[in-house]
Amino acid sequence: MSVSAIAGDKNNEMTIRITGRFDFSSHQEFRQIYENASPDIKHYVIDMSETTYLDSSALGMLLLLRDHAGGDNADIRIRHCNEDVKKILTISNFGQLFKIE
């Protein structure tokens, strides 16, 4: 598992890429990435193309990021999910809180 941050096309955008299993063990790393990011960041992209699985703790982390990014006004897109990951996001109806692409 690893979490990495990539600057976006625009300078107020940030992409967070998660590789492998996204679960409780990524808590610290994931949190540090968005907390240490520049305060100008307004748009977030979670790139899940390399994510194999996520558990409910990972859903909790996404909610923390959403709070950090402005709650109901947050702009967070979740991209390139595999079928297993998409299923988990669908069951928990996270489409109501995040843009799943």
Next chain:
Amino acid sequence: MNSVTDLKILVADDNRSDRMILKAIVRREGHQVIEAENGHEAVTMYDQFQPDIILMDALMPVMNGLEATRLIKSRAGGELIPIIFLTSLQDAHSLAECLESGGDDFMSKPYSQVILKAKIKAFSRMRVMHAQLEAHNKQMVLEQQVAKAVFDNVAHSGCLDLPNIRYSLSPMAVFNGDTVLAERKPDGSLVLFLGDFTGHGLPAAIGAMPLAEIFYGMVAKGFSIEEVLREVNSRLYSILPTEVFCCAAMVELNLYGKSLRAWVGGVPDLYLHQQQSSQIQKIRSDSLPLGVLEPHAFNPRVTEWPMANGDRIFLWSDGIVEAENTEGEFFGEPRLEALFNGTDSEALFDLILFEVERFSSGVGHSDDITLLTAAMVDIETLGMPRFDASRGAIGGPLDWRMSLELGPQSLKAFNPLPMILNTLVEVEGLRSHSGELYTLISELYSNALEHGVLRLDSKQKASADGFARYYNQREQRLSALESGQVTFRLGHSPEAEGGRLTIELEDSGPGFDYAKANRSADTPSVHYGGRGMALVEKLCDQLQYEGKGNRVTAVFRWPRLESR
């Protein structure tokens, strides 16, 4: 616990002069020395003196150091007893063997005194840390036991022991975040809840307590599942940190109306298994989990499904679908669905547990499986629920009248039944009849609202399609409602023995030809709906329609005759 100095150190060496040298070094450091001449003696000395550290020669007569180490380590169990091999052996293979037998370190002869002293210090520090860990662990287990005892008292077992319910839940499940609850409503309906909190340990367990308290309190008072869900969501939202929430499902089995009401938020699809056709109907999760949305944004959407006797509803956490085998493969939905194919509904529960366990055998955490199922049965099979009759003043109010008129806003957003029931059971004589009274007022109220104010036709409910259509229409018409009302007029008067309760309901609807309905009342009803009135007549002493059929009065006298 010994400090870093003043340790009991066992020196096991068959060579007397080596023993003397070791003894001198160790004593100079302020430690106490126990001696053994061979492996067998070392084990005996271990048993007798419980040393803190052992310096062990590998090659000794009678029993060598490797064998002695194996025996001592197995006797020590969870306690850390560091064993350092002091050996003339030099080849890597032999040294590795020392560690494999359970040794913690080795030094080759001739050894350096400085390093030996440093190693004794290092291992004694490790012992202190290990003991602290053990103590913390013990403390944690103790705390968990207390927390579990408190949780068990709050969550008790509800009515999970009813003959139509089966469930599987690990005894310490509360610490992996899983919760299973069941309670009866005053009208006899059965409400089930399955929840899965995010995370593990105490953070996952902590939300289960307010959840259980709200669930049992509100269900037993007759609140609808939407109301219970709203309350649970708002409580969890306010007390839990953002990242902790509860994936859950709640269902209500209406044993009279033979229907199921279901809400699913974040757990895998529920399966409704129809016994007759052996088909399954999946009920999908269409809501966010509990504790995620702010109270004002949380709007539980409940779906309605017809259910015949013998049909079963299955609720589960993701533990089943995500059970892994030794190859890291998931059990998955296709395997789960295949089990339902042609299996007798009674046997399904055991089959699912058996197959999931078999699939994940060798992986070793199959106790994470949380499964809950209930069958539709007749109310006679379960009897009516008994609620605590020990509150309130003796006698209570005996001569009173009250009325309550609900306008369109209230009809949309308010369930008057718990409030009315709570008022009625202030009369001591009525308290033990709360189940019958709840059924009576809820049937009369839904008739007044659905057939009166909303003008829905109960004949629609005769088919499974129509059943769904009926409840869709009910929802649409209710949310579009702009005028209309339902009025309750309740009164109680004392009699020579006991008392007499009158319940009158009037609605703003067009009424119906009750004389004609009476004439055809002999025809046995085979519909999903339409059972309401026959039931209401059985529950009260007198039932009378008046006016154009938009007003009905029921009389309920107590004490009830035994024959009833």
